[in-house]
Amino acid sequence: MSEPPRTGSGLGHMGRFGFSGEHTGRADESKNERLVAAIFERAQPANAEKDDDEPARANDVVSAEPDPAPPPGGLDSLLTVLAHIRYALEWLLRPGLRRRHRAARDELWARRRTKKIYAFLNSKGASGKTAGSTTTGLLFADAIKRDCVVADMNDSPGGTARRLGIKRRSTLQLQEYLRRYRGGEFPSAQSIADNLEWPRESGLFVISSEAVARTTVPTYQVKVGLEKLAEGFHSVFCDLGNGIKSPGNLGAVEMADTLVFMGNVNSADSVVDFGRDDPTDEGDDLKNTMDAYAGLGMPEKVKRGIIVILGAKRGDRKRYADHYGTPVERVFIVPNNRYMKRGHALRKNRLPLGVRVVIYEILVAMLRAPAPPAHELKRATPAEKEQFERGDPVPAGEPD
Secondary structure, three states, rough: OOOOOOOOOOOHHEEEOOOOOOOOOOOOOOOHHHHHHHHHHHHHOOOOOOOOOHHHHOOOOOOOOOOOOOOOOHHHHHHHHHHHHHHHHHHHHHHHHHHHHHHHHHHHHHOOOOOOEEEEOOOOOOOOHHHHHHHHHHHHHHOOOOOOEEEEEOOOOOHHHHHHOOOOOHOOHHHHHHHHOOOOOOOHHHHHHHOOOOOOOOOOEEEOOOOOOOOOOHHHHHHHHHHHHHHHOOOEEOOOOOOOOHHHHHHHHHHHEEEEEEEEEEOOOOOOOOEEEEEOOOHHHHHHHHHHHHHHHHHHHHHEEEEEEEEOOHHHHHHHHHHOOOOOHHEEEOOOHHHOOOOOOOOHHHOOHHHHHHHHHHHHHHOOOOOHHHOOOOOOOOHHHHHHHHHHHHOOOOOO
């Protein structure tokens, strides 16, 4: 990012994992890596480092927090064991993936002081916005050992919290957060975090949207609220709804440093599907979304965004880059996997190695993405902040 990083360094997991201050050495390896480390040292041939897809660009440094122990007994324990076995086999048999994994983790750690607001968007539902924002947010918070927050900006009840295994009403909702912040209840990031839930395997906090459909929140209030989150948490991941000009969406896009456009080939009209005989026969809501926000005064921000396609063929990456006019290094394809499908609670330890590698590389690209021009970072104005602090009347229909 060309502009200076935002103030605040994250909450350091607020003591929940015992972290305090900066870490200068190699962190603990993840449980999956420890399971195969001893075997790998003996089994690795001298010429084993074969690249599966792209060359690695960094040294061998991994900074992962050990996963929590699974609950004893039951199907969940069996699935966890099978996930460990699969991961171990992939780690041993796919040295190129292993090298890319470590390279990406190393670069994330090296760039851990870069703080941004990210917006995940597509005007088509079921395009992977929730899967993208929660998966990248969870893996990022875990990799850099900093507290991040994902906010559900949907104008109707969204599934961001549920995707992280949290009941929507168990954490702060977007409107509730804004109302209580406006009332002076949240003087610090700690006071906000005390009211949020988070998955125990990472420092990713979540703001839900259970009540958003009942009221309208002005865009400037959304922007002030996001700015407060960005000051206290390391990074903010915004899971947008489908409305181009809805207050939550527009506020998040205007505040975002980097846009992440999500597409899903298994969702009709979400994105061009080059697996079809006539890929342009159906709609292309990803392109429509890009054009819409470019027309709202943010063409460079759109141009410098990241594109993530779920379920497409890996070989189509360049075709998507050419189609959307984006450099190929900012276009990514996430392979089909049942652990990121709609309705499944996200478990980092269940993601296949190949999926994790792609997600880490997406995160690296998100951190590398150039900042948009200053005039396209549309922050809340001083007058709007003063209006917010004075306390606006409660919108009609909003619960007191």
